Amino acid sequence: xxxxxxxxxxxxxxxxxxxxxxxxxxxxxxxxxxxxxxxxxxxxxxxxxxxxxxxxxxxxxxxxxxxxxxxxxxxxxxxxxxxxxxxxxxxxxxxxxxxxxxxxxxxxxxxxxxxxxxxxxxxxxx
Amino acid sequence: xxxxxxxxxxxxxxxxxxxxxxxxxxxxxxxxxxxxxxxxxxxxxxxxxxxxxxxxxxxxxxxxxxxxxxxxxxxxxxxxxxxxxxxxxxxxxxxxxxxxxxxxxxxxxxxxxxxxxxxxxxxxxxxxxxxxxxxxxxxxxxxxxxxxxxxxxxxxxxxxxxxxxxxxxxxxxxxxxxxxxxxxxxxxxxxxxxxxxxxxxxxxxxxxxxxxxxxxxxxxxxxxxxxxxxxxxxxxxxxxxxxxxxxxxxxxxxxxxxxxxxxxxxxxxxxxxxxxxxxxxxxxxxxxxxxxxxxxxxxxxxxxxxxxxxxxxxxxxxxxxxxxxxxxxxxxxxxxxxxxxxxxxxxxxxxxxxxxxxxxxxxxxxxxxxxxxxxxxxxxxxxxxxxxxxxxxxxxxxxxxxx
Numbered sequence: 001x002x003x004x005x006x007x008x009x010x011x012x013x014x015x016x017x018x019x020x021x022x023x024x025x026x027x028x029x030x031x032x033x034x035x036x037x038x039x040x041x042x043x044x045x046x047x048x049x050x051x052x053x054x055x056x057x058x059x060x061x062x063x064x065x066x067x068x069x070x071x072x073x074x075x076x077x078x079x080x081x082x083x084x085x086x087x088x089x090x091x092x093x094x095x096x097x098x099x100x101x102x103x104x105x106x107x108x109x110x111x112x113x114x115x116x117x118x119x120x121x122x123x124x125x126x
Numbered sequence: 127x128x129x130x131x132x133x134x135x136x137x138x139x140x141x142x143x144x145x146x147x148x149x150x151x152x153x154x155x156x157x158x159x160x161x162x163x164x165x166x167x168x169x170x171x172x173x174x175x176x177x178x179x180x181x182x183x184x185x186x187x188x189x190x191x192x193x194x195x196x197x198x199x200x201x202x203x204x205x206x207x208x209x210x211x212x213x214x215x216x217x218x219x220x221x222x223x224x225x226x227x228x229x230x231x232x233x234x235x236x237x238x239x240x241x242x243x244x245x246x247x248x249x250x251x252x253x254x255x256x257x258x259x260x261x262x263x264x265x266x267x268x269x270x271x272x273x274x275x276x277x278x279x280x281x282x283x284x285x286x287x288x289x290x291x292x293x294x295x296x297x298x299x300x301x302x303x304x305x306x307x308x309x310x311x312x313x314x315x316x317x318x319x320x321x322x323x324x325x326x327x328x329x330x331x332x333x334x335x336x337x338x339x340x341x342x343x344x345x346x347x348x349x350x351x352x353x354x355x356x357x358x359x360x361x362x363x364x365x366x367x368x369x370x371x372x373x374x375x376x377x378x379x380x381x382x383x384x385x386x387x388x389x390x391x392x393x394x395x396x397x398x399x400x401x402x403x404x405x406x407x408x409x410x411x412x413x414x415x416x417x418x419x420x421x422x423x424x425x426x427x428x429x430x431x432x433x434x435x436x437x438x439x440x441x442x443x444x445x446x447x448x449x450x451x452x453x454x455x456x457x458x459x460x461x462x463x464x465x466x467x468x469x470x471x472x473x474x475x476x477x478x479x480x481x482x483x484x485x486x487x488x489x490x491x492x493x494x495x496x497x498x499x500x501x502x503x504x505x506x507x508x509x510x511x512x513x514x515x516x517x518x519x520x521x522x523x524x525x526x527x528x529x
Contacts, residue, residue: 001335023271028284039328048281076288078367080271114363116291120335
């Protein structure tokens with residue numbers, strides 16, 4: 001699992017999702033925060049890619065409480081016209097103090113049918 | 127000329143595949159509305175109506191004038207090829223950039239270039255006309271990709287798909303809990319006590335991560351998962367989406383559109399490109415307005431300057447203008463229409479009207495026929511004639527793999 005290191009004494013963490021444009025592939029997604037060492041989760045944000053600027057979730061705890069938690073992006077999408085736009089890229093980024101600390105990314109081919117992905121980042125205090 | 131045309135098609139295909147289009151497959155998602163009229167084809171004077179029909183841009187389209195006389199097939203008098211460069215030359219590694227500049231991209235996406243050729247028996251036995259046209263789409267409603275209401279419906283259905291898929295994955299993981307625990311132990315031995323004690327799938331931390339990784343990287347597990355989805359109650363999103371697309375097409379063939387276009391035509395006494403002289407320049411603009419549930423009104427204007435002859439350098443130039451209005455009624459695949467057109471022909475200082483009835487047919491996927499006939503009345507000369515016309519327009523079928 002991708003590990004992203006953060007400063008426990010730094011500013012609040014944010015998770016940002018980046019999708020293909022909605023005219024290429026509409027997306028329905030949820031960003032989830034999972035407790036360290038368990039599968040207990042908190043839903044941070046449910047949304048779509050109609051307005052890319054609002055695809056950002058603020059993590060609800062101070063950074064010193066985030067070590068070992070996982071940020072998860074759970075998304076479904078469909079390519080409207082794979083003949084013209086067959087490639088896609090979905091990215092989940094972690095930000096702190098206006099800097100991108102790391103990301104996980106998936107690229108692939110749109111099929112024109114409903115598709116699903118789930119992406120994970122483990123937060124590690126440094 | 128047919129050889130040149132086929133060679134151009136071949137070059138286009140080779141060029142396009144050189145742009146990393148080899149992985150493209152034309153999908154079921156493409157909406158096959160009527161093939162738009164091409165400015166290069168119109169510039170050749172292939173028909174009496176000067177209405178340039180707007181429609182959703184196609185990657186490649188071909189227009190032919192009728193190619194039979196009596197019961198015999200003949201070489202078409204005129205034909206044209208139109209390509210949308212942005213649609214053909216798109217490479218997958220530019221999608222991210224294009225996403226960020228979508229508004230600019232959308233305009234570029236609709237830009238099309240057409241090239242047409244026709245015989246010109248008035249100029250000489252072997253005379254040819256060659257036209258180059260450009261067009262751009264300024265209003266294109268009824269395009270699912272930019273219709274936020276339609277996108278919202280799709281996104282809502284995707285939300286349901288997400289929940290259903292999550293449930294199916296969990297059921298699949300639960301039926302393979304032993305394998306999931308083994309993958310979790312292998313990846314993270316520090317959790318061994320927790321994982322070994324897990325009796326339920328939810329007690330294995332990040333079971334969904336391990337499962338997802340396995341399905342993505344192991345074809346045996348990917349097939350097993352697909353089989354599980356197939357035998358369980360599979361999500362119905364794909365069937366819903368196919369039906370949604372079909373209904374959307376039925377409801378939006380007559381949505382508002384605005385195209386503008388320009389074409390330049392040259393003529394030559396023979397087939398040598400070096401002998402081509404300027405013959406005509408034309409400009410078109412057509413607004414298509416949804417008129418009721420099953421109707422559409424097309425209001426156009428066409429203005430142009432033409433040389434009186436392409437045979438000498440000091441030709442005189444004349445202005446002409448047409449204002450056609452067409453009302454179309456029907457469904458996406460079969461429509462009837464009535465049209466009135468006023469035309470001023472500067473060369474002869476003549477005022478004409480052209481009143482006609484016609485139809486647009488889509489007998490098979492990718493093939494469109496446009497037939498009309500009516501009375502062309504010359505008010506200046508005080509006489510009229512009956513004129514008919516058949517255009518054949520071909521584009522890539524919805525279920526056709528080009529590359």
